[in-house]
Amino acid sequence: EDQVTQSPEALRLQEGESSSLNCSYTVSGLRGLFWYRQDPGKGPEFLFTLYSAGEEKEKERLKATLTKKESFLHITAPKPEDSATYLCAVQAPQGAQKLVFGQGTRLTINP
Amino acid sequence: EPEVTQTPSHQVTQMGQEVILRCVPISNHLYFYWYRQILGQKVEFLVSFYNNEISEKSEIFDDQFSVERPDGSNFTLKIRSTKLEDSAMYFCASRKQGAGVFSYEQYFGPGTRLTVT
Numbered sequence: 001e002d003q004v005t006q007s008p009e010a011l012r013l014q015e016g017e018s019s020s021l022n023c024s025y026t027v028s029g030l031r032g033l034f035w036y037r038q039d040p041g042k043g044p045e046f047l048f049t050l051y052s053a054g055e056e057k058e059k060e061r062l063k064a065t066l067t068k069k070e071s072f073l074h075i076t077a078p079k080p081e082d083s084a085t086y087l088c089a090v091q092a093p094q095g096a097q098k099l100v101f102g103q104g105t106r107l108t109i110n111p
Numbered sequence: 112e113p114e115v116t117q118t119p120s121h122q123v124t125q126m127g128q129e130v131i132l133r134c135v136p137i138s139n140h141l142y143f144y145w146y147r148q149i150l151g152q153k154v155e156f157l158v159s160f161y162n163n164e165i166s167e168k169s170e171i172f173d174d175q176f177s178v179e180r181p182d183g184s185n186f187t188l189k190i191r192s193t194k195l196e197d198s199a200m201y202f203c204a205s206r207k208q209g210a211g212v213f214s215y216e217q218y219f220g221p222g223t224r225l226t227v228t
Contacts, residue, residue, distance in 0.1 A: 032215075032216070034216055034217075036219075041200075041222075041224075042221055042222065043115075043202050043219035043220050043221045043222045044154065044202070044219045045219070046216045046217075046218055046219075049215070049216050087154065089154075097142065097144070097159035097161070097166050097167040098144075098156035098159060098167060098169070099144075099146075099154075099156060099217060100156070101153050101154040101155075102153065103152075103153050104153075
């Protein structure tokens with residue numbers, strides 16, 4: 001069964017303090033790994049798609065990387081507005097439609 | 112920028128009542144989805160819809176649930192007889208056609224908070 005595990009569950013940082021969030025996955029035939037941001041009471045907001053091991057994507061203070069077993073979301077010099085829950089999801093073999101989500105990492109950036 | 116919209120934002124209903132949650136996917140997208148998120152839990156897949164039929168559904172999506180695309184723009188989720196445990200945020204999502212073996216990202220709406228009393 002496809003599984004996604006994110007760590008840590010919660011992370012509190014000072015503004016400007018860089019860190020990384022982890023997403024470990026087991027899936028047979030990855031078709032895509034997706035990072036989303038979710039603010040309280042809102043829908044997931046798409047951030048990145050990664051398809052192959054070694055791939056990297058960047059957007060402002062965020063950088064996502066992918067290996068064969070895990071993905072990292074690196075946050076460089078975060079600001080309070082980066083506070084949110086970050087979700088990782090995988091899409092499994094061809095023909096399957098669903099995204100399988102991890103439980104998320106709740107990130108708090110203190111000013 | 113195109114976005115997925117959902118109505119209502121909050122629905123309160125009594126146990127046993129029928130509810131219909133509505134979604135307008137992004138206009139050039141071909142795949143449509145419903146997910147739900149019980150408070151404090153993971154986002155869970157319910158159903159996917161393509162070419163006017165269900166393409167995949169989860170164990171949660173039993174006979175009490177149905178989906179419909181009644182016209183060219185709307186996509187609905189109906190729960191026939193709501194239970195207390197149906198209380199959750201329900202998210203609609205849509206995506207473009209995939210490119211070969213790869214799949215494009217799904218874009219989510221803001222959600223409908225369903226409260227069953």
